[in-house]
Amino acid sequence: MFIHLKNVSFTYNLHMPFETEVLKSINLVINKGEFVGIIGHTGCGKTTLLQIFNGLLEPTEGKILIDGIDIHKEKMKLKEIRKSIGLTFQYPENQLFEETIFKEVAFGPKNLGIKDDYLEKTVKKALNMVEMNYSIYKERSPFSLSGGEMRRVAIASTLAIDPEVIILDEPTASLDPQSRNSILTLIRELHCRYHKTIILVSHNMEVVAELAQRILVMEKGRIIMDGTPRKIFQDFAEKIESIGLALPQVTYIMYKLKQMGKPLNSGILTIEEAKDEILKVMKKKGGYDEIF
Amino acid sequence: MIKFDHVTHTYPSDRENETVSLSNIDLDIHKGDFIAVIGANGSGKSTFAKHLNGLVLPSKGDVIVDNYNTKDKENIWDIRKKVGIVFQNPDNQLVATTVEDDIAFGLENIGMEEHKMKKRVEWALNLVDMFDLRNSEPHLLSGGQKQKVVIAGALAMHTSYLVLDEPTSMLDPRGRKEVLNIIKKLNKEENITVIYITHFMSEAAEFNKIIVLDKGKMVLSGSPKTIFMQASVLENLSLELPQVTKLARLLSENRLDFPPNILNEEEMIEKLCLFI
Numbered sequence: 001m002f003i004h005l006k007n008v009s010f011t012y013n014l015h016m017p018f019e020t021e022v023l024k025s026i027n028l029v030i031n032k033g034e035f036v037g038i039i040g041h042t043g044c045g046k047t048t049l050l051q052i053f054n055g056l057l058e059p060t061e062g063k064i065l066i067d068g069i070d071i072h073k074e075k076m077k078l079k080e081i082r083k084s085i086g087l088t089f090q091y092p093e094n095q096l097f098e099e100t101i102f103k104e105v106a107f108g109p110k111n112l113g114i115k116d117d118y119l120e121k122t123v124k125k126a127l128n129m130v131e132m133n134y135s136i137y138k139e140r141s142p143f144s145l146s147g148g149e150m151r152r153v154a155i156a157s158t159l160a161i162d163p164e165v166i167i168l169d170e171p172t173a174s175l176d177p178q179s180r181n182s183i184l185t186l187i188r189e190l191h192c193r194y195h196k197t198i199i200l201v202s203h204n205m206e207v208v209a210e211l212a213q214r215i216l217v218m219e220k221g222r223i224i225m226d227g228t229p230r231k232i233f234q235d236f237a238e239k240i241e242s243i244g245l246a247l248p249q250v251t252y253i254m255y256k257l258k259q260m261g262k263p264l265n266s267g268i269l270t271i272e273e274a275k276d277e278i279l280k281v282m283k284k285k286g287g288y289d290e291i292f
Numbered sequence: 293m294i295k296f297d298h299v300t301h302t303y304p305s306d307r308e309n310e311t312v313s314l315s316n317i318d319l320d321i322h323k324g325d326f327i328a329v330i331g332a333n334g335s336g337k338s339t340f341a342k343h344l345n346g347l348v349l350p351s352k353g354d355v356i357v358d359n360y361n362t363k364d365k366e367n368i369w370d371i372r373k374k375v376g377i378v379f380q381n382p383d384n385q386l387v388a389t390t391v392e393d394d395i396a397f398g399l400e401n402i403g404m405e406e407h408k409m410k411k412r413v414e415w416a417l418n419l420v421d422m423f424d425l426r427n428s429e430p431h432l433l434s435g436g437q438k439q440k441v442v443i444a445g446a447l448a449m450h451t452s453y454l455v456l457d458e459p460t461s462m463l464d465p466r467g468r469k470e471v472l473n474i475i476k477k478l479n480k481e482e483n484i485t486v487i488y489i490t491h492f493m494s495e496a497a498e499f500n501k502i503i504v505l506d507k508g509k510m511v512l513s514g515s516p517k518t519i520f521m522q523a524s525v526l527e528n529l530s531l532e533l534p535q536v537t538k539l540a541r542l543l544s545e546n547r548l549d550f551p552p553n554i555l556n557e558e559e560m561i562e563k564l565c566l567f568i
Contacts (some may be wrong), residue, residue: 040464041467042435042436042462043434043435129344146332146333147333149398177493179333179530202463203463205465244467245465246466252557253557253564256561257561257565262568263568275542275543275546278568279547281568
C-alpha cells in the first residue's frame with residue numbers, strides 16, 4: 001500500500017471570515033514499509049496532515065490516492081481506508097472508555113463485523129503485539145493502568161484492526177523514560193518484525209533521528225525538507241534551528257565541535273556513533289594508547 | 293518557606309486497598325530554591341504538586357506555606373496567591389480573548405482597581421518577554437508563548453512560588469527552550485521559587501536540586517551531579533541519564549581521565565575541546 005498526495009491543500013473554515021490555510025500544495029509519496037518521521041514546530045500543520053492520510057479530512061484542493069485510488073471520489077472506500085491506515089492520536093489514553101481492556105481493544109474489530117472466536121483471537125494478537133499478557137489484562141479496567149500501559153492499550157486498539165500503515169502522533173509525550181523506551185521498542189518492532197509502514201510525529205528530535213529512515217520537515221503548511229535523518233540533521237543543521245526545531249543533543253555537540261575546527265564527522269545521530277567517532281579522533285591525537 | 297511535615301496522601305480506589313500516592317514526605321522548600329522533581333509515571337509527582345497550594349490536602353501530616361497550613365480553609369486564597377501552578381496543556385489554561393485580558397483574569401477576580409491592574413499586567417508581561425504580543429489572541433500564539441502567558445498570569449498575582457507540572461511536554465524544541473529560559477530568569481532575577489516537574493532528564497539537569505519520587509516516597513534528593521552519578525539506581529526507578537551524561541560515561545569508560553558526570557551540551561563541548 002502506498003499513499004500519494006497530489007497538490008494537497010487544506011483550509012479550515014473555507015469561504016468563511018476565519019478561513020485559515022494550514023496545508024499548502026503538498027506533494028508526497030509514502031511507500032509500503034517505510035518509516036517516516038515528521039517534525040515541525042507547533043501549528044505547522046502536522047496533525048492536519050495525519051488526518052488527511054487516513055481520510056478523516058478531505059483536502060480542499062488536490063487529491064489523495066491510496067494504491068492509486070482517489071479515496072474521496074469513491075466514498076465507499078473510506079471505511080476500507082481506515083481499516084488499513086490506523087491512527088493513534090496524541091494522548092490516546094484520554095480516548096479509552098470501555099469497562100475492560102478486552103472490550104476496549106475489541107471495539108474497532110467488532111465495528112468491522114468481527115465476532116466470537118475470531119474476535120478473541122484478534123484481541124489476543126493485538127495485546128500480544130504490545131507485550132501485554134492477554135489473560136492477565138483482559139478483564140482489568142483500562143483506568144487502573146499506569147500511563148505507559150494505557151498508552152499500550154490505546155496502540156493495541158489501533159493494531160486490532162490490523163492496519164498496514166500505523167500513524168502515531170507524539171506517542172511518547174508525558175511518559176517516563178522507561179515507558180518511553182518500551183513504547184519506542186514496540187514501534188520499532190511493528191516496523192521490523194511486522195513490516196508495518198510507520199508514520200511518526202514527534203517533537204523529540206533524538207527519537208526521530210534514531211528511529212526514522214526518512215524525515216519530513218514541515219513549516220507553515222509546507223514540506224520544506226525530505227530526506228534521511230543524517231542528511232537532514234547534517235546538511236540543514238542551521239535551517240533546522242531557525243525554524244524552531246533542534247538537532248538531537250549529540251548531533252548538536254558534534255556539529256558545534258566541527259564548527260570550531262575539530263576534525264570530526266558531524267553527521268552523528270546516536271550516542272554510540274558519537275562515542276566511536278570521538279574515541280577515534282582522540283586516538284589519532286595521541287595519548288590514548290599510553291593509558292592502557 | 294514551604295514545609296512538608298510527614299505528608300501522606302491516599303486516594304480512595306476501586307480495588308480493595310486504597311492507593312497511597314504520597315508516603316511520609318518530609319521536605320523544606322526555601323525561598324529562591326530551583327528544584328526539579330522527577331519520577332516514573334504514577335510516582336506521585338502531580339499529587340505532590342497539587343499539595344503545594346492546597347488543591348489536594350494531606351491525609352496525614354501538614355503542608356505549611358509561609359506559616360499558613362493548607363488545611364485551614366480560611367488561608368486557602370492567600371496560599372493560592374503565593375503558589376501558582378502551571379499545567380501541561382496551555383490551551384486548557386487560557387481563558388480570555390487577548391493576552392492582556394488573560395493575564396488580568398486572576399486580578400479581576402480579586403477585584404483589583406483598574407489602574408493598578410494595568411500596571412501589574414504590564415509588569416508581568418515584561419517579566420516573560422511578552423509585552424509586544426499583549427494584544428494578540430492567545431490561540432494564535434506558539435506553544436511556548438502560550439505557556440509564558442500562563443506563567444505571567446500566575447506572576448501577576450505576585451506569586452512567590454511557581455509550580456510547573458510538565459509544562460513543556462507538549463511543546464516543540466524552541467518552546468521548551470523559551471519556557472526553561474524564562475523560569476531560569478525569574479528565579480535568578482526575581483528570586484521566584486521554582487518547583488518543576490519533568491520527564492526530560494536533560495531539563496532536570498539544569499536545576500540546582502533534584503527530588504526523585506518513587507511510589508509516593510522521596511527516594512533521592514540532591515544536586516544534579518550527585519543524582520546523575522547513580523545511573524543504576526535511576527534505571528531501577530524507570531528513569532535514565534541525560535543523553536549527554538550517557539555519552540560522558542561511555543567516554544570515561546574508555547578514557548579514564550574523561551569526566552563521567554557532564555550534564556549539559558556546553559559543558560561537554562568545553563571538555564571535548566581539551567581532548568580533541
